[in-house]
Amino acid sequence: xxxxxxxxxxxxxxxxxxxxxxxxxxxxxxxxxxxxxxxxxxxxxxxxxxxxxxxxxxxxxxxxxxxxxxxxxxxxxxxxxxxxxxxxxxxxxxxxxxxxxxxxxxxxxxxxxxxxxxxxxxxxxxxxxxxxxxxxxxxxxxxxxxxxxxxxxxxxxxxxxxxxxxxxxxxxxxxxxxxxxxxxxxxxxxxxx
Numbered sequence: 001x002x003x004x005x006x007x008x009x010x011x012x013x014x015x016x017x018x019x020x021x022x023x024x025x026x027x028x029x030x031x032x033x034x035x036x037x038x039x040x041x042x043x044x045x046x047x048x049x050x051x052x053x054x055x056x057x058x059x060x061x062x063x064x065x066x067x068x069x070x071x072x073x074x075x076x077x078x079x080x081x082x083x084x085x086x087x088x089x090x091x092x093x094x095x096x097x098x099x100x101x102x103x104x105x106x107x108x109x110x111x112x113x114x115x116x117x118x119x120x121x122x123x124x125x126x127x128x129x130x131x132x133x134x135x136x137x138x139x140x141x142x143x144x145x146x147x148x149x150x151x152x153x154x155x156x157x158x159x160x161x162x163x164x165x166x167x168x169x170x171x172x173x174x175x176x177x178x179x180x181x182x183x184x185x186x187x188x189x190x191x192x193x
Contacts, residue, residue, distance in 0.1 A: 002118040002151060003171070006179040012123070013130040020136075021073075025081045028069040030120070033089070034150075035062035037113060045106060051157055058150060065143060072139060087188075089116065091181040095174055107162050111171050114154035115178060121147035 016023045038055040045051050073080060092115065096108040124144035128137050158167045 002122055002148075003175055004118055004122055004178070005175050006182050008119075008123055008126060010126060010130070013126050016127065017131055017133075020133075021076070021078045021081075024069055024073050024076070024078065026084065026086075028066055028073065028080060029083045030086070031062050031066035031069055033086070034113075034116075035059050035066065037109075038062065041106075041109060041113075044102075048106075048161065050160055054153060054157060058153065061146065065146070068139070068143075072136070075135075087185050088119075088181060091184070092116065092174075092178065095177055103161075107158055107167070107170060108174075110154050110158040110161075111167070111174050114151050114158070114171070115174055117147045117151040117154060119178075121151055 035058075038059045042052050042055055042059075070080065092112045095112065097104045121144050124140045124147055128141035128144055131137055131140065155167070155171070158171075
């Protein structure tokens with residue numbers, strides 16, 4: 001369903017569980033960045049009514065997720081902590097075509113947002129199925145469903161504004177590039193949420 005070409009190693013859940021504070025902190029910042037990204041897209045493309053109308057409620061939803069993660073941190077006695085550099089998102093953002101048409105950049109931004117939501121959905125599924133904490137199982141199952149919806153929304157927006165064959169070709173390219181990004185991060189020993 002998600003089109004990812006490299007599944008997350010299921011053993012990732014064991015590592016995540018041992019470092020749940022770090023995972024929750026990273027997750028909080030990811031939700032915050034997701035809301036900010038939607039706001040940025042609305043500001044950059046205010047004349048695209050469907051985009052504005054579609055992303056406005058997602059801003060509120062992502063901010064709600066940020067607050068939910070803060071509650072999970074608080075329940076466990078953890079503070080939000082400092083934001084770390086997100087190597088994964090930084091690498092994906094390098095795929096955005098610079099110069100040229102702003103329309104090409106919009107397509108890339110929508111597809112990268114969809115790709116990030118797909119990877120989050122996949123990881124949340126792994127957590128919801130395999131983490132030992134029953135509260136976090138439920139928490140991550142609910143978020144998995146939401147991320148899957150966001151993934152579809154970003155791809156639907158891309159298909160609304162661009163020819164389907166262009167969307168498919170560019171997304172296939174990004175999916176292949178994402179494999180290399182994931183492998184590079186894994187080899188460097190850096191983790192992603």
